Amino acid sequence: MSEVSAWFREKVSRRGLLWGGLAAGGSAIAGTAAGQSVHSGHGAASAAGAVPPPAHLAAHGSMITVGDVDNERNGFDPSRMVTDWETGSVSTLPDGRILRTFEIEAVDKEIEIAPGIMFPAWTYNGRVPGPALRATEGEHLRIVFRNSGSHPHSMHFHGIHAARMDGVPGAGLISPGEEFVYEFDARPFGCHLYHCHALPLKRHIHKGMYGLFVIDPDPVRHVDLADVARSRLLGTPENAEWQEFAMVMNGFDTNFDNENEVYAVNTVAHAYMKRPIRIVRGRPVRIYLANVVEFDPINSFHLHANFFDYFEQGTTLTPTLRTVDLITQVQAQRGILEFTYKDHETGLYMFHPHQSEFTELGWTGMFDVVEAVA
Numbered sequence: 001m002s003e004v005s006a007w008f009r010e011k012v013s014r015r016g017l018l019w020g021g022l023a024a025g026g027s028a029i030a031g032t033a034a035g036q037s038v039h040s041g042h043g044a045a046s047a048a049g050a051v052p053p054p055a056h057l058a059a060h061g062s063m064i065t066v067g068d069v070d071n072e073r074n075g076f077d078p079s080r081m082v083t084d085w086e087t088g089s090v091s092t093l094p095d096g097r098i099l100r101t102f103e104i105e106a107v108d109k110e111i112e113i114a115p116g117i118m119f120p121a122w123t124y125n126g127r128v129p130g131p132a133l134r135a136t137e138g139e140h141l142r143i144v145f146r147n148s149g150s151h152p153h154s155m156h157f158h159g160i161h162a163a164r165m166d167g168v169p170g171a172g173l174i175s176p177g178e179e180f181v182y183e184f185d186a187r188p189f190g191c192h193l194y195h196c197h198a199l200p201l202k203r204h205i206h207k208g209m210y211g212l213f214v215i216d217p218d219p220v221r222h223v224d225l226a227d228v229a230r231s232r233l234l235g236t237p238e239n240a241e242w243q244e245f246a247m248v249m250n251g252f253d254t255n256f257d258n259e260n261e262v263y264a265v266n267t268v269a270h271a272y273m274k275r276p277i278r279i280v281r282g283r284p285v286r287i288y289l290a291n292v293v294e295f296d297p298i299n300s301f302h303l304h305a306n307f308f309d310y311f312e313q314g315t316t317l318t319p320t321l322r323t324v325d326l327i328t329q330v331q332a333q334r335g336i337l338e339f340t341y342k343d344h345e346t347g348l349y350m351f352h353p354h355q356s357e358f359t360e361l362g363w364t365g366m367f368d369v370v371e372a373v374a
């Protein structure tokens with residue numbers, strides 16, 4: 001068998017496995033791509049006692065999950081998570097600098113990643129991805145980390161810090177029941193991430209131990225581009241003009257065969273297809289995007305009917321890519337996307353990776369561009 005046909009056979013069987021599993025679990029993925037009509041998708045939803053999908057889903061003929069994930073049981077809701085920044089608590093050090101403290105607890109938790117599909121996750125503060133930590137350049141950070149999970153864990157930050165704060169074995173990797181305090185200054189500014197660095201790394205990351213770590217630029221340190229820096233600094237009037245979203249592209253290997261069966265942004269398959277992210281037409285949009293997908297070498301983000309500027313790792317105040325509608329990210333790669341729909345009609349605009357397989361297995365969403373929020 002040629003390499004190509006072997007690849008195809010493997011992908012098809014993976015798809016078959018997911019569909020079979022979903023059907024057995026009382027859920028289904030409905031859609032045209034699998035030879036099911038959108039109408040029969042409605043039927044499946046009714047049979048499961050679910051509300052029929054909104055008109056926009058039928059209009060797009062999308063292949064998406066049927067039914068709803070129990071956000072309350074999960075303890076997190078992708079629609080809220082997308083704007084939920086964890087800023088910790090703030091105090092002043094004797095030298096006048098800001099001390100920002102975060103409290104993070106590792107806990108084992110079963111989460112629902114698609115309707116009826118449970119995943120035994122390891123989490124930071126009970127959510128996947130973990131809290132989207134946000135600080136300002138130059139602050140002193142203190143992260144109090146407690147391990148209430150069943151395995152050794154750590155927090156390894158992508159940032160600048162001492163070796164003893166690195167979250168690797170011997171430097172902040174702690175056993176269940178232990179506590180460790182990471183301390184370092186917030187630098188460089190940018191869109192970073194943190195993740196567990198216990199071994200086997202692949203397992204600890206894909207179980208759910210990752211999150212965004214955003215450091216806003218301090219405008220005082222960037223006089224030439226102070227306006228840009230202020231627009232990125234949470235809490236300023238300039239920043240309030242922007243519609244900012246936290247997005248972590250992730251995937252889940254539900255049967256432990258080193259392949260993902262479900263893909264998403266912020267964990268729940270197709271969450272933003274069912275509840276599109278609302279954007280006010282006249283205001284600019286900024287996405288803090290990171291890829292943590294395990295097992296697949298690359299992920300991507302494609303925006304429909306529009307182009308954006310991209311800031312690789314967010315560490316510059318001028319774009320590193322201008323006027324693109326697609327970027328790629330390997331694992332741990334991240335960046336900031338900036339765009340606007342101000343000259344567009346209102347309506348539903350899709351975003352998804354350009355690996356079609358990922359879109360069908362959960363990673364696709366919509367922006368609902370509106371005139372104003374009611």
Ligand SMILES: [Cu+2]
Nearest residue numbers: 153196198204
């Ligand atoms: Cu871990």
